Amino acid sequence: MQVSVETTSPIERRITIQVPAAEIDEAVSARLKDTAKNVRLNGFRQGRVPMAVVEKRYGPSVRNDVVGEVMRERYVRAITEESLNPAGYPSIDANVNEAGKDLEFVAIMEIYPEVELASIEGTSVERPVVDVTDADVEEMIETLRKQNADWQEVERAASDGDQVKIDFQGYIDDEPFEGGSAEGHELVLGSNSFIPGFEGQLEGAKAGEDKTISVTFPDDYQAEQLAGKEATFKVKVHQISAQVLPEIDAAFIERFGVEGGNETEFRAEVKKNMNREALQAVDNRVKQQVLDALKAANDISVPSALVQQETDGMKRQAAQQFGLGEDFDVSQLPNELFEEQAKGRVQVGLLLAEVIKQNELEASDDEIKAKVEELAGQYQDPQEVVDYYMSNDQLKTQVKSAILEEKAVAQLLEQTQVAEVEMTYQEALAAAQQQAEQGEEENADEQASA
Structure with a gap:
């Protein structure tokens, strides 16, 4: 077997x-002889069909089978001998595939990139310092009350x-448009869940009234x-309901797993959860x-194969998040919705893997158990979660990966200049969310300019 490897890009190889023809032809001949033992053709007894007839009828398909097996086996042998680390499956095509001639085929493959880590020495990093105040706790409890509120009809x-x-029907240029209507829709004014300006125009409306918005x-x-279009909605108001907040009593407190309904314990638990979230x-x-x-x-x-794997995983997550069901065909979701973020995740994963390798980072069984116990503390029966x-x-393995990632980030953080910045609880949560979204947007901009 002769092998030549051509570097066509930093991560692509053409092999x-x-x-030798003799190897292929001998393998084809042996396979045809085995096939002949079981061939049944009219006018011949089983195993007595002349080889010329067997070869004429089965020769092409047998050769294809043999050549396919040989190409796969020799590809594996070649990448092992050449110490290539493939990322995904190759495309394999035969250039020469004729009896009496040496078989020649080409495998085009992607490999994992060779990463030579550049230092992030001197990078400035802001670390928020957050103090969860009693006022923050009161605001959170008020939010919990609103989330568990009832609605009572008012006149x-x-x-x-x-x-x-409400019932509503939307029109653009006096024509109804798709998706612009509903009956019996329950809308909370001020929730900003509708088009800007829609909810405000319903303030002051009464049950039984017709409104044009x-x-x-x-x-x-x-x-x-619909983007940028002016629209008119004809709205029928059926009912007005006011929010009735629950009292902070034992029944309310026990909804959040505080047995006995003790308010002091409840507030302490809320603050504990907020500190963990902060x-x-x-x-x-x-x-980030x-x-x-x-x-x-x-x-x-x-490697595009790794990006596709990550894209497929994100599709499955999205389908699960939106309750599309286990039978939903995620291939219906366009790759374009996920590819940019998927590429960013793969880049980070490869770089972190190199940080872990270079620094010989490990996660012991004790560390894994400690991390699981930390995660389990958020559940009502922590020990059951730990055992599971x-x-x-x-x-x-997933927990181990998370620990190694934390250690890699900590290792990188030592190269940076960290400045502490005081933030409120809400500011810290908003800043983390904004930075995550900004990272996704920057990934998209990089892809657009690439």
């Missing part, structure tokens, strides 16, 4: 492989915060055919800054 005009039950769709509206927001903000710096310093090529995770190798 040309030649196999008055609608105001901000009320729920209105004029709005303009935002220029960046998701339905491109710490997570801080960690995420710091981590480190990863952004790592990507900026290390522009690496990414520790008995599942796949889940343990």
